Amino acid sequence: MNVINKDIIEATRYFLKIVELGSYSSVKKFYNVELNTIKNKVEALETYLDIKLLRNIQNRISPTSDGMKYFHSCNKIFKDMENTITNVKRSGFRQRQSIKVLGSPLFIKVIIDLALPQIQQINEDSFNFALDSYQIDNLNGSQYQFDSYSVIQIFNKHLEFLDLDDWIVCSSVDAVKIPAYLYAHKDIAENLHNNPEEILNTSLVFNRYDFTLGITEFKNKNKIYKFNLDNVKYTVDNEIQKANLLKSEKVVSFMPQFYYDAVLKESDVVEKIEGVEIDYPLEPHLILVYKHSKYKNELLNIVRTGLKKIQQQYE
Incomplete structure (x- = not known):
């Protein structure tokens, strides 16, 4: 197994934050490092991977198509690592299970009304819940780490932000x-x-x-x-x-x-x-459950049952 140079790991960390914040200067402030250090390391990362990760469009740095794929491949790993370090520092290794849901404000309300009590019963230990909402006509691929969620509502026009191989379709709505x-x-x-x-x-x-x-x-x-x-x-x-x-x-x-x-x-x-x-x-959209969630089967059953109750009311 080849050992990856620590500079490549650090460059990946800088790249992820560039995609998230949208500029080199913002990353410079965030990590308190020199601008040239960030640029040089990201260029070295591109050379190492042999792909172009970033482009400049109207004075805004944004990821290329390959760059966005690399972002989605790496971002959750880095976020999980940072969260693990933070949690261990705060409370050792005793952590509560987490269920994260993302969707429109109305979808989040439906989850609260029809699914949360049943989800809480999946495990004897209490869950932590993160319920995040977004505006349907104001979503971009770097705003959320989609594969950190257990359940999401995603509109078809935003599917380019996902790797659908990682998701199971719970429900779909046509136009x-x-x-x-x-x-x-x-x-x-x-x-x-x-x-x-x-x-x-x-x-x-x-x-x-x-x-x-x-x-x-x-x-x-x-x-x-x-x-x-x-x-x-x-x-x-x-x-x-x-x-x-x-x-x-x-x-x-x-x-x-x-x-x-x-x-x-x-x-x-x-x-x-x-x-x-x-x-x-x-607008056409999907309700998806993360394929790699420990509780994917339970979540599929609970969310589908809740959505079916709604559909039956209006048939």
């Missing part, structure tokens, strides 16, 4: 349009039922992702009405924030029935506006 409905605080809902003209004059809440999906209109009695986007009073990051504003402000917003049941079903101050509907596009 489809489903009905969504308009909702409002009960103080104003009465005047909005079957009254599209009044809806057009009411303040709105939009999720930033709604704009990405191109949602600009609603239907009433087979007639199409364009939202007055000048009336968008609040722009939020997710459906949970949207729900909170519907409960507290005199505004109108929209979401599919499943979203409503997840975030507003228990509310007694938000009402569905009768007679209006939206064609809501769902």
